[in-house]
Amino acid sequence: xxxxxxxxxxxxxxxxxxxxxxxxxxxxxxxxxxxxxxxxxxxxxxxxxxxxxxxxxxxxxxxxxxxxxxxxxxxxxxxxxxxxxxxxxxxxxxxxxxxxxxxxxxxxxxxxxxxxxxxxxxxxxxxxxxxxxxxxxxxxxxxxxxxxxxxxxxxxxxxxxxxxxxxxxxxxxxxxxxxxxxxxxxxxxxxxxxxxxxxxxxxxxxxxxx
Amino acid sequence: xxxxxxxxxxxxxxxxxxxxxxxxxxxxxxxxxxxxxxxxxxxxxxxxxxxxxxxxxxxxxxxxxxxxxxxxxxxxxxxxxxxxxxxxxxxxxxxxxxxxxxxxxxxxxxxxxxxxxxxxxxxxxxxxxxxxxxxxxxxxxxxxxxxxxxxxxxxxxxxxxxxxxxxxxxxxxxxxxxxxxxxxxxxxxxxxxxxxxxxxxxxxxxxxxxxxxxxxxxxxxxxxxxxxxxxxxxxxxxxxxxxxxxxxxxxxxxxxxxxxxxxxxxxxxxxxxxxxxxxxxxxxxxxxxxxxxxxxxxxxxxxxxxxxxxxxxxxxxxxxxxxxxxxxxxxxxxxxxxxxxxxxxxxxxxxxxxxxxxxxxxxxxxxxxxxxxxxxxxxxxxxxxxxxxxxxxxxxxxxxxxxxxxxxxxxxxxxxxxxxxxxxxxxxxxxxxxxxxxxxxxxxxxxxxxxxxxxxxxxxxxxxxxxxxxxxxxxxxxxxxxxxxxxxxxxxxxxxxxxxxxxxxxxxxxxxxxxxxxxxxxxxxxxxxxxxxxxxxxxxxxxxxxxxxxxxxxxxxxxxxxxxxxxxxxxxxxxxxxxxxxxxxxxxxxxxxxxxxxxxxxxxxxxxxxxxxxxxxxxxxxxxxxxxxxxxxxxxxxxxxxxxxxxxxxxxxxxxxxxxxxxxxxxxxxxxxxxxxxxxxxxxxxxxxxxxxxxxxxxxxxxxxxxxxxxxxxxxxxxxxxxxxxxxxxxx
Numbered sequence: 001x002x003x004x005x006x007x008x009x010x011x012x013x014x015x016x017x018x019x020x021x022x023x024x025x026x027x028x029x030x031x032x033x034x035x036x037x038x039x040x041x042x043x044x045x046x047x048x049x050x051x052x053x054x055x056x057x058x059x060x061x062x063x064x065x066x067x068x069x070x071x072x073x074x075x076x077x078x079x080x081x082x083x084x085x086x087x088x089x090x091x092x093x094x095x096x097x098x099x100x101x102x103x104x105x106x107x108x109x110x111x112x113x114x115x116x117x118x119x120x121x122x123x124x125x126x127x128x129x130x131x132x133x134x135x136x137x138x139x140x141x142x143x144x145x146x147x148x149x150x151x152x153x154x155x156x157x158x159x160x161x162x163x164x165x166x167x168x169x170x171x172x173x174x175x176x177x178x179x180x181x182x183x184x185x186x187x188x189x190x191x192x193x194x195x196x197x198x199x200x201x202x203x204x205x206x207x208x209x210x
Numbered sequence: 211x212x213x214x215x216x217x218x219x220x221x222x223x224x225x226x227x228x229x230x231x232x233x234x235x236x237x238x239x240x241x242x243x244x245x246x247x248x249x250x251x252x253x254x255x256x257x258x259x260x261x262x263x264x265x266x267x268x269x270x271x272x273x274x275x276x277x278x279x280x281x282x283x284x285x286x287x288x289x290x291x292x293x294x295x296x297x298x299x300x301x302x303x304x305x306x307x308x309x310x311x312x313x314x315x316x317x318x319x320x321x322x323x324x325x326x327x328x329x330x331x332x333x334x335x336x337x338x339x340x341x342x343x344x345x346x347x348x349x350x351x352x353x354x355x356x357x358x359x360x361x362x363x364x365x366x367x368x369x370x371x372x373x374x375x376x377x378x379x380x381x382x383x384x385x386x387x388x389x390x391x392x393x394x395x396x397x398x399x400x401x402x403x404x405x406x407x408x409x410x411x412x413x414x415x416x417x418x419x420x421x422x423x424x425x426x427x428x429x430x431x432x433x434x435x436x437x438x439x440x441x442x443x444x445x446x447x448x449x450x451x452x453x454x455x456x457x458x459x460x461x462x463x464x465x466x467x468x469x470x471x472x473x474x475x476x477x478x479x480x481x482x483x484x485x486x487x488x489x490x491x492x493x494x495x496x497x498x499x500x501x502x503x504x505x506x507x508x509x510x511x512x513x514x515x516x517x518x519x520x521x522x523x524x525x526x527x528x529x530x531x532x533x534x535x536x537x538x539x540x541x542x543x544x545x546x547x548x549x550x551x552x553x554x555x556x557x558x559x560x561x562x563x564x565x566x567x568x569x570x571x572x573x574x575x576x577x578x579x580x581x582x583x584x585x586x587x588x589x590x591x592x593x594x595x596x597x598x599x600x601x602x603x604x605x606x607x608x609x610x611x612x613x614x615x616x617x618x619x620x621x622x623x624x625x626x627x628x629x630x631x632x633x634x635x636x637x638x639x640x641x642x643x644x645x646x647x648x649x650x651x652x653x654x655x656x657x658x659x660x661x662x663x664x665x666x667x668x669x670x671x672x673x674x675x676x677x678x679x680x681x682x683x684x685x686x687x688x689x690x691x692x693x694x695x696x697x698x699x700x701x702x703x704x705x706x707x708x709x710x711x712x713x714x715x716x717x718x719x720x721x722x723x724x725x726x727x728x729x730x731x732x733x734x735x736x737x738x739x740x741x742x743x744x745x746x747x748x749x750x751x752x753x754x755x756x757x758x759x760x761x762x763x764x765x766x767x768x769x770x771x772x773x774x775x776x777x778x779x780x781x782x783x784x785x786x787x788x789x790x791x792x793x794x795x796x797x798x799x800x801x802x803x804x805x806x807x808x809x810x811x812x813x814x815x816x817x818x819x820x821x822x823x824x825x826x827x828x829x830x831x832x833x834x835x836x837x838x839x840x841x842x843x844x845x846x847x848x849x850x851x852x853x854x855x856x857x858x859x860x861x862x863x864x865x866x867x868x869x870x871x872x873x874x875x876x877x878x879x880x881x882x883x884x885x886x887x888x889x890x891x892x893x894x895x896x897x898x899x900x901x902x903x904x905x906x907x908x909x910x911x912x913x914x915x916x917x918x919x920x921x922x923x924x925x926x927x928x929x930x931x932x933x934x935x936x937x938x939x940x941x942x
Contacts, residue, residue, distance in 0.1 A: 073322050073324040073325070075324045075328075076322075076323075076324055080323055080324075083237070083239075084239065084245075084323065087239060088230075089230070089233070089234075089237035089239075090229070090230020090231065091230070092234075092398070092399070092447070093236075093400060093477060094398045094399070094400065094480070094873070095480045095872060095873045096479060096480065097480065097872055097873065097874065099872060099873035099874040100398065100873045102398055129230065130228075130229065130230035131229070131230050131231075133229075134229065139225075139228065139229075143228040143229065144228075146224070146228045147220055147221070147224040147225060147228055148220075150220070150221055150224070150837050150838065150840070150841045152221070152224060152227055152228070152678075153448075153678030153679070153680070153838075153841055153842065153845060154397070154398070154399070154445070154446065154447050154448040154677055154678025155223065155224075155226075155227030155232050155445065155447070155678065156234060156397070156398040156399040156447030156448060156678075157398045158227050158228060158230075159228075159230040162228060180881075181881045181882040181884070182881075182882050184881045184882075185880040185881045185882040185883075186880075187881070188398065188873060188878060188880060189398070189881075190396055190397055190398050190448050190450070190878060191398075191448060191678045191841075191845045192844060192845030192846070192847070192848025192849060192879065192884070193841060193844070193845060194848060194879070194880075194881045194884040195844055195884065195886070195887055196841060196844070197881065198881065
């Protein structure tokens with residue numbers, strides 16, 4: 001299983017990290033190198049100034065099929081952009097350190113911790129959040145399975161659990177209860193709904209895989 | 211009216227939750243909202259001598275920096291256990307004082323969260339440092355006998371018979387000391403506040419277990435009338451006791467919003483929640499337990515040291531529960547509160563009972579082995595019908611039934627008693643352990659109102675909060691039965707001060723307080739509908755009766771109390787206070803019960819401990835919502851696994867604070883830690899405690915899991931763990 005994890009990391013299609021941007025001294029330089037649109041005024045800043053004026057960046061990405069063109073502080077996490085700028089508050093902040101999984105969303109179909117992902121990193125990518133997973137007509141099979149197996153209590157970690165669970169099935173990691181437990185262990189549920197979550201994923205996997 | 215077991219219905223708010231539509235406190239984004247970030251103290255105790263704000267003020271977008279120089283008009287918080295509203299009496303940022311490492315010393319508010327965080331990091335604070343005590347064992351820690359502690363509701367030591375003499379003369383006895391570290395609630399929803407003013411009216415969105423205390427406490431601290439404050443908390447993303455009162459950031463957020471004339475949102479970072487909110491106090495418990503030749507407990511001596519803060523006495527109720535575990539011939543407790551330079555500890559789920567059960571149930575297991583008796587049999591033998599402390603009968607006590615049913619479900623008869631006698635095919639040592647748990651059956655006053663419309667709307671307002679325990683589902687189930695409507699047609703207004711007064715939801719009294727009120731208001735509605743004189747057929751719904759009477763809607767109110775309470779108790783909840791009663795009522799005593807059976811597997815070479823299987827049976831009175839009750843019970847067992855094998859706040863006594871203050875270092879159970887958990891319920895309504903027959907469930911589910919695990923570890927390995935959490939190194 002650890003081998004699988006390693007491969008997953010190597011296959012990640014981008015390499016810039018939040019840390020790299022924050023540590024670069026000039027956020028503009030890092031973002032420019034990454035091919036992002038930066039406003040013209042950014043070139044006029046002085047990177048060496050201690051309390052330097054921070055530029056804004058224009059970033060465009062799709063969230064649940066809707067293109068979002070947003071102007072933001074380059075340090076903004078994808079999580080904060082979703083919640084505070086775009087207004088999609090289904091994605092939750094539980095730790096802001098990538099340790100709890102409450103903020104899990106899909107970027108081009110892959111599960112990521114949106115708190116550890118800069119919004120500027122996802123330019124031109126497709127984001128799916130819990131709000132985009134099912135609609136008023138029909139729930140996603142995973143959402144229905146979470147209801148059927150009461151795989152939640154307070155509900156705060158639930159959006160992240162469900163996004164991780166859908167990805168877990170797509171990754172092919174829902175083959176057994178033990179495998180599900182292992183691959184869902186990045187998502188903490190403090191209410192302790194784990195047995196229900198495992199049962200829900202077993203059930204939804206059958207529906208999803210037809 | 212049917213009175214049998216309740217039907218299983220789906221969790222009524224699950225749909226909103228799986229779609230990400232349930233709105234939690236800091237999901238609210240009022241127009242023009244600004245964001246706050248705290249600067250926190252980097253010393254263990256002392257005083258701020260200077261604060262250089264110049265760099266922070268130059269950060270683009272910074273609008274306000276609040277420190278002790280601006281807050282002189284704010285009143286300090288008052289501790290809930292001194293008839294106040296807050297988790298402690300100490301209010302950071304209101305003075306230049308630093309009472310503990312990590313407390314806020316300033317709040318920066320900016321247009322964006324990013325600017326606020328950066329500016330907070332650029333504030334330079336100079337301190338005068340004072341010596342401090344960070345832990346129970348610190349040299350400067352101050353033990354105070356609890357019976358001498360000046361408190362609003364003093365708690366005396368318990369003395370029944372001459373336990374000292376009986377113990378001294380006993381033939382079979384154990385004497386052991388059990389220790390537990392600090393633990394932190396860590397609900398997944400971070401503590402946080404959104405405060406918005408409209409003229410002189412403040413609206414606060416907050417995940418809380420106590421909207422009433424927030425309303426009245428904020429009014430008091432801000433110096434405004436309580437009617438000018440609205441607190442809205444329809445969903446709390448887990449509380450576990452951390453959110454049971456006012457938090458430090460609330461008044462500061464409201465103050466900043468008033469100063470700025472725009473809404474302010476403060477989400478307290480996880481690291482800061484470890485440093486500036488309540489936690490389970492560290493404890494040291496000595497148990498001396500004696501038995502006669504038949505295995506009957508003749509005496510128990512119970513000495514507790516429990517941590518508190520320098521500014522408040524967080525009272526220990528460990529002994530109250532310990533005295534009710536069994537029918538001891540004699541009992542004597544002695545409790546000391548040990549003052550440390552920390553936030554005031556508080557009510558983390560099963561705040562005392564989790565620790566008490568670890569000590570008492572471990573000692574019982576030790577005695578059973580000393581005596582050569584089966585651990586289930588010795589517990590059955592020492593069950594009691596009468597409370598040894600007050601001499602009152604138990605209103606209901608089905609703990610023996612929990613033990614018998616659990617033993618059967620678990621397959622206890624397959625256990626061979628000798629330690630290290632059971633080995634799995636792969637070589638793992640198998641251990642099987644048992645323990646019981648109990649939790650006070652409290653209740654309180656509650657107001658209720660209900661509005662029924664001709665269109666079929668049933669809108670009920672109750673003084674209780676939904677924090678995952680499933681109270682909305684229980685209310686829907688109860689109202690549906692009493693009004694003959696579908697559960698889906700019931701809307702409950704909870705955690706919202708625009709409805710009836712909101713009482714603290716904690717202490718496992720949420721259902722026992724609010725469900726009798728729900729039943730009473732349904733009954734009042736039925737009577738009001740009957741008074742319309744429609745001659746509606748038996749079983750007609752309110753909507754049908756209203757249609758027959760050509761009425762658009764009807765609203766009624768009701769109020770209920772715990773046994774021994776009267777309307778005076780309503781005055782308490784009407785002013786944001788807490789007014790629980792129990793477990794000792796005028797004519798009886800009420801507890802909820804658990805019996806836990808645990809199988810552990812210990813890998814022989816690495817000594818890794820796994821918990822593949824738990825069977826738990828509960829006596830919580832009537833089960834109101836079978837599905838959510840089962841989930842709550844499973845969750846309690848998961849908490850027990852965390853409490854026994856994972857969770858510990860790590861404190862370096864030289865510096866104070868919490869070293870492992872995040873979700874990667876403070877270990878809580880993850881999915882891979884949890885195996886099969888089977889739970890069952892006696893589901894017998896308590897005949898005395900309230901009209902609904904409800905005791906309580908949310909905390910007893912955790913009580914006793916930890917000693918069942920450590921007793922199983924002893925059975926597997928022969929190693930007796932007297933300190934939690936048990937880790938690999940303890941078994942090497």
